[in-house]
């Protein structure tokens with residue numbers, strides 16, 4: 001009996017299937033106990049990681065509902081702050097995908113107070129930067145609240161926020177999505193044209209057949225109208241030369257061309273000159289397949305230069321996940337849907353590898369002794385990160401850890417399940433090779449205390465433990481925070497713990513009451529810098 005009580009009430013060592021007495025620990029999905037993250041942290045996780053694919057324990061639908069409830073709780077507490085958080089993360093390109101931001105914005109637009117709803121609508125052009133984003137927002141908003149005056153005004157504002165040339169680019173490039181076309185949204189929102197040109201553009205969208213000027217033999221003088229004219233020309237073109245000329249003279253994007261021309265190397269060659277960086281990254285395989293992107297070619301040189309141009313990457317909001325995803329597909333030499341094969345070139349692969357690191361915000365080393373520990377347990381191998389096919393939290397965590405490993409000089413990298421797992425990876429290895437090592441590991445139980453216990457047992461001096469995990473710990477006989485406290489006491493080092501969340505669930509192994517522990521979100525482009533700032537004691 002005494003032994004039993006001792007075990008239950010010992011605050012220094014509690015098995016993971018019981019809460020630490022006197023704390024607010026909650027049962028996690030794996031049968032263990034973790035801390036709950038607050039709703040703002042949950043909002044942050046959702047905005048960065050989304051809920052696509054769910055987790056090992058939680059279905060996509062259930063995870064989305066949980067996250068929506070967390071967003072609603074934040075809206076009730078401070079709806080205008082929710083808008084600010086959404087805009088900040090979306091505008092800085094910190095998230096791999098913009099969908100969660102659009103979803104959350106639609107929630108504020110439907111459930112916020114008057115001021116917050118107005119702020120959400122005003123933020124529409126900043127958050128919904130493409131026609132596709134606008135259609136996604138319209139889908140969400142329509143199902144959450146219907147088309148009231150506020151929504152009409154908000155959508156009208158989206159069309160007014162761009163100059164004529166910027167607007168026609170959106171209209172031509174993103175013509176439809178989720179059953180929406182611009183004709184639908186324009187009819188519903190009914191924006192008043194602010195100039196004659198704008199009126200002609202709107203009219204071309206809603207009554208295309210009436211716009212005879214768009215099919216005239218000679219192009220209109222106005223640049224915006226001429227762009228529409230060029231688009232119409234491309235639809236009727238009979239030969240490659242005409243298509244190439246239209247691209248060169250009017251900067252038509254790939255989406256403006258009938259698909260039959262997208263098998264031509266000459267067409268891609270013309271497109272590549274002004275191709276947006278994100279489109280270029282997505283189309284490397286296609287350009288290789290049509291024979292344009294080959295070793296020693298001019299196209300290869302152009303692609304390599306742009307992939308590693310930090311300034312351009314930042315301006316185009318290229319997310320590291322986009323690089324990682326492109327690297328995985330391009331390097332294997334065949335499309336995801338089995339659509340064709342190509343020979344990848346080493347220089348492009350290396351450029352994607354390098355571009356991955358450059359797409360993160362600048363990171364300065366902390367100079368501290370950092371132990372990077374990957375949770376490679378079974379649950380981490382289920383679900384996908386940011387909707388990228390086949391990219392599990394386990395594989396993704398290795399890529400994320402490499403960013404810090406490449407920055408810090410005094411680091412070690414390790415992996416754990418129910419016990420430590422031998423892995424042989426270093427910061428000098430290529431991303432896809434590292435992920436191959438990780439995805440080849442067998443599955444096992446989860447004990448997030450392992451890194452601290454391991455370091456303590458071997459008397460390894462560590463200033464900061466960085467653990468990449470879903471925090472679904474359950475296996476160990478001592479909680480991670482208790483292991484960290486033991487480590488601090490016995491080693492005499494005020495060691496810190498950073499928990500890098502790899503799923504958008506509501507758990508953390510970090511104690512929110514302990515200032516030496518920090519929760520961050522995996523694949524936020526700001527995370528590597530937050531880790532080093534915290535390691536240096538600056539957060």
Ligand code: CA
Nearest residue numbers: 377378379446
């Ligand atoms: Ca697990």
